[in-house]
Amino acid sequence: MVLFSAPQIADLTGGTLQPDSGNGIVAEVAGVSIDSRTTSVGDLFVCLKGERRDGHEFIQAAAQKGAVGALITEPLPDSAGAAMPPGFFTVRVEDATQALGQLAEFHRKRFHLSTVAITGSVGKTTTKEITAAILGQQWKTLKNEGNYNNELGLPLTLFKLDHSYGACVLEMGMRGTGQIRKLAAIANPNAGIITNVGETHIELLGSVAAIAAAKRELAEAIPADGLIALNADDPNVAAMAAHTAGKIIYFGLDKDGSRRDFWAENVQPLGLGGVKFSLRGA
Numbered sequence: 001m002v003l004f005s006a007p008q009i010a011d012l013t014g015g016t017l018q019p020d021s022g023n024g025i026v027a028e029v030a031g032v033s034i035d036s037r038t039t040s041v042g043d044l045f046v047c048l049k050g051e052r053r054d055g056h057e058f059i060q061a062a063a064q065k066g067a068v069g070a071l072i073t074e075p076l077p078d079s080a081g082a083a084m085p086p087g088f089f090t091v092r093v094e095d096a097t098q099a100l101g102q103l104a105e106f107h108r109k110r111f112h113l114s115t116v117a118i119t120g121s122v123g124k125t126t127t128k129e130i131t132a133a134i135l136g137q138q139w140k141t142l143k144n145e146g147n148y149n150n151e152l153g154l155p156l157t158l159f160k161l162d163h164s165y166g167a168c169v170l171e172m173g174m175r176g177t178g179q180i181r182k183l184a185a186i187a188n189p190n191a192g193i194i195t196n197v198g199e200t201h202i203e204l205l206g207s208v209a210a211i212a213a214a215k216r217e218l219a220e221a222i223p224a225d226g227l228i229a230l231n232a233d234d235p236n237v238a239a240m241a242a243h244t245a246g247k248i249i250y251f252g253l254d255k256d257g258s259r260r261d262f263w264a265e266n267v268q269p270l271g272l273g274g275v276k277f278s279l280r281g282a
Helices: 006-013 055-065 078-082 096-108 124-135 153-158 179-187 208-221 235-243
Strands: 016-018 031-033 043-046 069-072 089-092 114-119 141-143 167-171 191-194 227-231 247-252 262-269 275-281
Touching: 006 016, 006 069, 006 089, 006 096, 043 055, 043 096, 055 069, 069 096, 096 153, 096 179, 114 124, 114 179, 114 208, 124 141, 124 167, 153 167, 153 179, 167 179, 179 208, 191 208, 208 227, 208 235, 227 235
Parallel strands: 031 043, 043 069, 069 089, 114 167, 114 191, 141 167, 191 227, 227 247, 247 262
Antiparallel strands: 016 089, 262 275
16 A cells, blocks of 8 residues: 655655655655664655664665655765665655654544554553454454554554554553643544553652543543543542543443443453453443
8 A cells, every 4th residue: 555655745744855846756655664674665764863873874774675765854965865776755854753643643544443542551551452352353453563652653553554454453652741642643543441540650750640641631532422441440540531522431340339331250360371350231
């Protein structure tokens, strides 16, 4: 599947295309890569600056692997530009990570499918796997793999979407205020699950209340025609009901005469084999 044309990338990111579109740049991008070692033919290579290395150093390596263009934040030396294969283009932007998200947001909105976003201090990955397995019984379901749950991994996951998928399940990590809001803007979820609020990342946010506010950004992102599943056993999560426009579903470990819509009974830890339980619903 063709993801973008070179001029389209420049338009979506507000970047500068070189050579400019007036020179007939019609290169088409079939994938997106941030690692020259795994770049494939037809990819757009995104040059990210890390603590130790600068992606601009690897443009030639990416081009040799078949990349058709690169997203850059600084001009290439003349020597590097001259070494590029014919037709290779660059789009220069202010912020490569932001541009990556802009491209992923546009691509996600091409598809009308169920998109479930999951966050919480613990249990995100297990919940993602269970949710994807359930939805996978009905539709081909995309999910983020490994630690692809941040501002880089989530967009890279979304670029895999095509019309064969009927659902998408995305774990969202958080290291600060505003990050889940940004990820939700990219992913455009119509459903969400918030597992719990704990002290993970308290050294970054300062308090459990601040962590809860950051996780709450997912509830705030769910539209009126969407739904959000909240852990009724966690007061910080249950309180998020006041901050969402979506339909609310409560879950927990037992009914206990409360408002839970779904709850678990007969929970049996199985060690490395997982957990066995009975799911009940009101």
